[in-house]
Amino acid sequence: MESLLIEKSVQGDVASFEKLIVKYNRYVYNIAFRMMGNEEDAKDMSQETLIKAFKAIGQFKMEANFSTWLYRITINVCKDEIRKRKETVLSYDATLNNDEGSLKDIIQDEHANPILIYEKLELKEAIEEALNKLSEDSKSVVVLKDLLGYSYEEIGEILQIPIGTVRSRLNRSRGALKNILQVQLSDD
């Protein structure tokens, strides 16, 4: 069924393509939302993704998984956009990549309150906020794994990185997220 729709979409049939993506566009939107951090950008980026996919569907190889292909485009489109924005507004005094690899990661803050003491709802909101502060690469693995529940293998395919890298990146990103969360909660 899917391959038929893909074949028709290759011919430029909009209706078939829409039928094809109806299952996925909510996920595309959600991935874009997490990557960009706000709804307006998420809408623009996810639509750009889907149009890009429509134009490039001729290059899609049938043996690959369509959703994986689509999510890969989503993440790349978002990353490109973020990169573009960084280039235009680059300031000298902003802290670069403060979420990972910094000294704060290596030397744990022993005095921070454990996050367990906070209210569930409060914590959930804080997590969403903290997610936005992660770097794109960290964000993409955490979102795909912990929010959308994809397996290591699928994530490796989407991001085109080996599984070992997925695992280590995920470990690191979760650690970074937790640190951000702790700093954020103790600041409030």
Place this chain on the structure above:
Amino acid sequence: MNCEQAKQLMNAFVDNELNDQELNKLNAHLDSCESCTVEFEELKYMVLLMGEIELKELPKGYEEELHEKLLLASTEMKELELSDHIINETNDNASHKENDGPMSGIVRSLKNFKFNKKFYTYAAIPAVLIIMVFATKDFWSLSKNESAVSDEYYVMETTAAALEMDQGRGEEGADFVAGSAPEVSFNESMTLKSNAVTTSAQIPDDENPAEEVYRDGRMIIQSASIQMDIEKYDDVMSRLKTFVANANGYIENESTSFKYYNSDTDQLKYGYVTLRIPAEGYNSILEQIENLGLVTNDSSNATDVTKAYRDTASEIENLKITESRLREIMAQAVEISDILSIENELTRIRGNINSYEKQIKNWESLVDLTTITVTLNEVKNLKPVVEPLDESLWGKAKEGFIGTINAITHFVEQLFIWLIAKSPYLVGLAIIAIFTKLIYNKRRKIHEK
């Protein structure tokens, strides 16, 4: 076990990737280390909460807006397309209508079936027969489509994938799902040959991997996609292969199948090939390909990755500097914990460098070898010809007649088999029916009395 290893195990635990032995190790560590216990609880809780974060709904009017944009995109794309493409679409529509025919017929006869109660007994027998014939015929053709393959359909696919240049001289897989032997072996030898050419071209690259030399000049990834109608599929395919061999390219992907599963005597084929051609030969081979038949859709795309390439290259250089700095620090480090954290950092940086280098290699190979996707659609005649009426008419009528006779014999056979096979049930049912009839009669008699 130290806390660092324990953290890795915690993450693995959260992802359900921990075996019993590792779990025991982790538990042993947690018993003795309070900070890790807190850490573990926090991690579990955080991941649990993230899992509970709900998906956002699409904003209002999202799909409408997308639809507009898609239409815009498709008109943009269609400007490239030639008008002859319509032929394909009408073909598609026609086959749809054919499919609708018998089904709607059944529905209609079913409706009649309900209304004419008076003619019930007379109409029932032929109607049921007709329905059965249609249904069985439909059913058989359907099941034939599904299990397909055996006699009327085959797919042959040869894949010579040398996508990951740095991973070796092209891993090649060759899948054959049935198929005619001589053709297939020919294909294979062709691809192998062309593959050999490309791999020998890569060898210089592989010999000095240690020295990282980045390229100057523009990095442009070119790709094209051509759809065309052709007359003789096999001829065109072999000519295509000679072109590719001449241009020192190779075939990355190839797939051929029959267009229709059954009811087609012309045995028209449909397929696509993905070619990887060195950048020099790109334009000339495009022209050669386009001369093979009637082009229905032609699009090409060039992506300039110069900027991204340079950025990545400088990123690698930066990371390498950091790496060597870290090594210097490493030499001076005394504390075990320092050494561990530096080591950690080093592996992370190495990982980043490796993935960037892979990206660079990937770009280089994409720039060196352009990608051309050719979709071939075999047609009987490129220009529509009126078929001689009487001959084909009689032929078709005859075919149809034979088909119906076959269907009826099939049906009778199946009915017979079914009757025999289900006879135990039928006997049981008959007994029940006789009993109910007897009881009914008895009651009526009592009632009458």
